[in-house]
Amino acid sequence: MTKLFLFSMLNRRHNKEMLLAEPQSTPADFHFHIGRIPVRVTGWFWPAAGLFGWGLAQSLAGDDTRTLLIYLGVWVLVVFCSILVHELGHALAFAASGQSSRIVLYHFGGLAVPTGMPAPALKSPLRRLAVSAAGPVAQLCLAIVVVAIVMMLGYQVPDPGFLSSLPIIGNSLEEVSLAGQPIPSMLGRLMVYHLLFVNIAWAILNLLPVQPLDGGRIVLEGLKVFGVSAADQIASLFGLLIAGVVAVWAYQHQETYLMVLFGVLGVGCYQRLVSSGVRG
Template sequence: MFRFRLGSIPVEVQASHLITSAVLGLSFAPAGRPGLIGSMGFQVVSWMFIVFVSVLIHELGHAVASKAFGYQPSITLEWMGGHTRPNAPGPIPWSRDVLLTLAGPLFGLGLGIACYVGKRSLGHQSDVLAYLLGVGALANFFWAGLNMAPVLPLDGGRITSVLAMRLFGRERGFLWAQILAVITSVGLVLWSIDNRQMFLAVFFAMFGFQALRAAYDAMKGPEQESREQSPQANTLQRAQAALAKNQLEEARHLAATVLDSGEALTPDLASRAHHTLGWVALKKGQGRMALDHFSQVQGQPVEPQALAAAFSLIGDEGRALPLWEMAWRDSGDRTVMHEYAGSLIRAGKEPQALRLPQVDPAAAFSCAERVLFIRGAFSEAAAMGERALAYAPSATIAYDAACAFARAHNIPDAVRLLQRAKELGFRDGTYAASDEDLAPLHGNPGFEAWLTELRQSAPS
């Protein structure tokens, strides 16, 4: 194994990749060809070089597309091919996923065209170079086409799965993609056998079997899946149901029980339990704990808005902003958009926040205020509350700003905002008297007078 970098992109080459390409050289050596080209050593070295360059360029296509979207990709070459990790900060939107995947075959096709043009331009000047360019062109054309077959783990299979799930829904789309993969694999196996390409026949037979198993699992009925579920899986379902009802302590207890189940704990259950606990921590305003749990989630995406909220809670708006933007653009949800706007405001980018389409400035400043309040930046939260109040006079906004001022021990401004809340319709003196956020005001004459006014104005 060796490593190097292409600019900022790290590349790792496994020994299995070099061994496989050498075996290909032995398999495709032209029998009886005289001279250097016909020698076994030349064939092995040339195929190792051609496969290495071809696969590297293919993976570089994925990596360059990843860089274009702001990700930090890394490349690994192993066995007959390789893979590129985009290392995105969160789940990748389906449209980007398709483009990232398609970039690999396009780069390979481009290399094939370059080799073909190079060979045509070379003429008869060098038999060795002409051979290398010819094989390079053929290999890249063949692989670019084959790699677009709608069979996982090929690029075509990934694109088909993403588009099918987008069109037909996650479960049905995945099932149809696997059925198509099975049909395609059977056809390619028959074609390979007919053309005496046994390596390809075995290749697609394995992929077809994997697709068949995946399709079978996808077709299992809910009742059968329920019967097959372990007690830990049922406990986790209860935890997720409690989370949906905002019963956070119950959800936390049940998910933690799953993690403590010892040998019965599978990687999938552990991942799902951490995902649930991450959301529990998030709803409790515990950003760092949420990130700790989300970092242990494997095999399933963590929602970008969840990661964004966690980073915002710990004050890392630099990481939160691209995630908020991704979540908003992918979902189109106005609530997410206002959270994104709030993050922009906290990052000092207020003009950009207020330029978002159909943004409600009061909602944006309120989102900025809430996170600052949770972080304990009470003075800054109060200032955001007053900005929100300027855009939308509201008893709730005024009361929340008063709470922030009270927590910041700014008694005069807290009382001032409480008076404003009363003017705007706040009447719940009982709630205010027991509100822990207003505890610093207890005993203050202005606050006590305000409470008395509320009680006197309350309906008997």
């Protein structure tokens, strides 16, 4: 399941630390608005989302091609909605600070890109912290809404799988998975499971204190809120250590995608340390 994480972890936003730049517009792009926020979905978003869900859909559908395509469609829809909610959280936080922005969904996840003149309010590290936290918080709120709706309808929340091993969250999900009647539709159970997996697991992973993930930005801006003069160096060093631990864990558990991801993030943290004058 780890390869599913990779799709949303490179969804950085608006500074020079972006691992991947916003892709250029193409005729295959799909455009719409959410209120005043423009949204662009690139043509490569859909096959990339499908690629990362292919293995799971195939394991569930077996040799039934029609069922495989249906399950894959459910996965892609969930990924689309979840990443859109994540970036919408950032965009709304920008708007609350007086900053306009646009959302781009592309083959490596999503971007909430500031537009126009920089808002004076974003000079405050506390405001920037709020913007960074808004994406994962939006996803966790979506997961809570999904659980609430399922329970209100009198159904069981699908078995949370590996999420049951998480403290607090796992116990809560395990309790609600035993209440009510099973969701009668396999597609319904699958959609709820995917929604919980993506919006809890990806949000938690994104909150790890490794730049340029949201958690790394939160640590950096939090240090600045408290006036720590070496905030950049401390955040980068902390991120380097965490990235190393996760990469080693992933290697030991043969989680190749996670290992590569945090290896790359660790290199980025080291480069920031070097550029800030800290030599190893």
